[in-house]
Amino acid sequence: MTSYENLRHDSEILSLIDAANNVLGAIGYTEHGVAHCVKTGTDAGRILEHLGYSERECELAKIAGLLHDIGNAVNRSGHAQSGAFLAFSLLRERNFPFQEVIAVTTAIGHHDEKTAAPVTPLAAALILADKSDVRTTRVRNKNTVYNDIHDRVNYAVTNSEIDVDKEKKLIVLTLKIDTLICPVMEYFEIFLERMVLCKKSAEFLGCDFELIINDTRLL
Numbered sequence: 001m002t003s004y005e006n007l008r009h010d011s012e013i014l015s016l017i018d019a020a021n022n023v024l025g026a027i028g029y030t031e032h033g034v035a036h037c038v039k040t041g042t043d044a045g046r047i048l049e050h051l052g053y054s055e056r057e058c059e060l061a062k063i064a065g066l067l068h069d070i071g072n073a074v075n076r077s078g079h080a081q082s083g084a085f086l087a088f089s090l091l092r093e094r095n096f097p098f099q100e101v102i103a104v105t106t107a108i109g110h111h112d113e114k115t116a117a118p119v120t121p122l123a124a125a126l127i128l129a130d131k132s133d134v135r136t137t138r139v140r141n142k143n144t145v146y147n148d149i150h151d152r153v154n155y156a157v158t159n160s161e162i163d164v165d166k167e168k169k170l171i172v173l174t175l176k177i178d179t180l181i182c183p184v185m186e187y188f189e190i191f192l193e194r195m196v197l198c199k200k201s202a203e204f205l206g207c208d209f210e211l212i213i214n215d216t217r218l219l
């Protein structure tokens with residue numbers, strides 16, 4: 001049972017993703033459920049695919065994305081490391097080749113910005129995909145938008161796309177922000193650290209990183 005599709009419909013994994021998302025809902029965080037995990041995996045896989053990585057490496061990026069936030073079921077604090085250990089056990093139990101288990105474990109263990117580092121291509125792709133998932137639909141309760149900067153910024157992002165230009169060796173994050181809801185400065189207030197990590201991750205993959213907000217290049 002070693003494919004992304006199997007894991008995507010695995011009841012134990014879906015239960016863990018739900019539990020993690022419920023924990024984060026209870027402490028006031030944005031949506032971190034199946035939608036975020038599937039999008040992160042899909043984008044991470046696509047980044048590596050566009051850069052010419054093998055089909056299996058792209059599959060592992062999708063798997064790392066699917067599983068990257070399950071550690072939140074243990075605790076938000078240290079969730080990258082707890083999630084890595086959980087993923088290690090889950091993939092071992094499902095008979096993944098040991099080298100693949102290690103690769104996914106390393107990527108998940110390095111995705112949270114406080115301790116993140118693009119130490120492998122898989123980790124770099126996971127950081128880029130995770131940190132660029134900012135969107136209106138991650139806000140759980142519209143009433144919090146005016147009091148909570150994270151909710152406000154997410155709510156204001158009406159479109160977010162991460163693209164790779166292999167020829168130009170460029171990874172581009174393009175955002176549309178409704179500046180009536182949130183000024184662009186507020187985006188930077190909470191996302192500057194994440195954008196620096198995206199830049200480092202793109203560099204690890206041999207690319208430059210560009211950030212375009214409302215048709216203006218900012219990084």
Ligand SMILES: [Fe+2]
Nearest residue numbers: 068069111112
């Ligand atoms: Fe996370």
Ligand SMILES: [Fe+2]
Nearest residue numbers: 040068069130
């Ligand atoms: Fe995440």
